[in-house]
Amino acid sequence: MMELINGKAIAAEIKEELRAQLISNSYKVTLAVILIGNDPASAIYVKNKHQSCEETGIRSLVLSFPESLTQAALLEQIDMLNQRDDVDGILVQLPLPEAIDQQAVIQAIRPDKDVDGFHPQNIGALSTGHPGFAPCTPAGIIELLKRSHIGIAGKECVVVGRSNIVGKPVAQLLLRENATVTICHSQTRHLAKICQRADILIVAIGKPRAINRDYVKPGAVVIDVGIHRDNTGKLCGDVDFNDVKEIVSAITPVPGGVGPMTISMLMKNCLMAAILHQLNRVS
Numbered sequence: 001m002m003e004l005i006n007g008k009a010i011a012a013e014i015k016e017e018l019r020a021q022l023i024s025n026s027y028k029v030t031l032a033v034i035l036i037g038n039d040p041a042s043a044i045y046v047k048n049k050h051q052s053c054e055e056t057g058i059r060s061l062v063l064s065f066p067e068s069l070t071q072a073a074l075l076e077q078i079d080m081l082n083q084r085d086d087v088d089g090i091l092v093q094l095p096l097p098e099a100i101d102q103q104a105v106i107q108a109i110r111p112d113k114d115v116d117g118f119h120p121q122n123i124g125a126l127s128t129g130h131p132g133f134a135p136c137t138p139a140g141i142i143e144l145l146k147r148s149h150i151g152i153a154g155k156e157c158v159v160v161g162r163s164n165i166v167g168k169p170v171a172q173l174l175l176r177e178n179a180t181v182t183i184c185h186s187q188t189r190h191l192a193k194i195c196q197r198a199d200i201l202i203v204a205i206g207k208p209r210a211i212n213r214d215y216v217k218p219g220a221v222v223i224d225v226g227i228h229r230d231n232t233g234k235l236c237g238d239v240d241f242n243d244v245k246e247i248v249s250a251i252t253p254v255p256g257g258v259g260p261m262t263i264s265m266l267m268k269n270c271l272m273a274a275i276l277h278q279l280n281r282v283s
């Protein structure tokens with residue numbers, strides 16, 4: 001029987017655990033989110049983050065700016081948040097307007113407030129196994145596997161996609177969990193054949209329903225990171241769910257799979273940031 005991995009339920013459980021920790025230690029946690037422009041998808045994600053903060057007991061500040069915000073003005077805002085003692089985590093919602101250099105913005109965020117885990121210092125820490133913030137979507141995938149009792153050590157894991165925010169960091173985390181990891185991308189030859197090796201197939205390519213049963217070994221676990229909205233507003237992933245559902249042992253749905261886990265891991269990183277800041281204030 002195929003197992004549907006309920007990311008929404010697991011994410012809710014994690015938020016409940018975090019809330020209990022927050023209350024029992026009287027932690028005060030604040031996340032500042034910067035949202036630029038009026039991309040409808042970004043607005044939904046930021047709203048979901050804000051709502052999760054409320055559920056978890058985290059104070060959330062949403063700073064909204066018009067598409068015309070200059071890079072200099074954005075860097076000034078980040079600098080102000082970097083210095084504010086009452087702000088633990090900073091998240092600049094991506095994608096940014098064309099005129100703004102994304103890398104300059106990411107590097108401007110204090111690494112100990114970088115709850116996205118996108119700063120080069122946190123990326124470096126991830127690849128050497130040192131303490132730091134892991135990116136939320138990759139961390140959510142590992143947590144989803146662990147809480148679904150799917151072993152990772154020794155497994156053949158194939159990651160499709162090599163982005164800085166999902167493909168590369170999830171490969172690092174899987175490696176840390178002692179998996180054998182293959183990363184595929186747009187230039188990979190014999191993609192279907194390589195994917196068929198996977199005990200755990202992680203798909204983050206950004207193409208609706210691109211992965212069908214030709215890419216999946218019977219009994220494999222499939223994690224779908226993609227999220228697309230068709231013209232009727234219906235959501236789908238990078239995996240053709242209906243085509244593969246009968247042959248997989250477990251699969252994440254879209255919506256209700258990886259997406260909610262991303263947000264719960266953000267909440268977890270915010271709590272970690274707050275604990276760090278509290279420690280640094282008393283010392």
Ligand SMILES: Nc1nc(=O)c2c([nH]1)NC[C@@H]1CN(c3ccc(C(=O)N[C@@H](CCC(=O)O)C(=O)O)cc3)C=[N+]21
Nearest residue numbers: 044045048091092093094095116255256257259260262
């Ligand atoms: N600095 C930054 N950090 C991010 O973490 C970040 C970002 N920028 N830019 C965009 C991506 C995307 N992302 C998602 C978060 C939640 C859902 C989510 O809640 N998904 C719901 C459905 C939501 C819907 O209705 O669209 C689900 O899958 O069930 C999806 C995607 C975070 N991102």
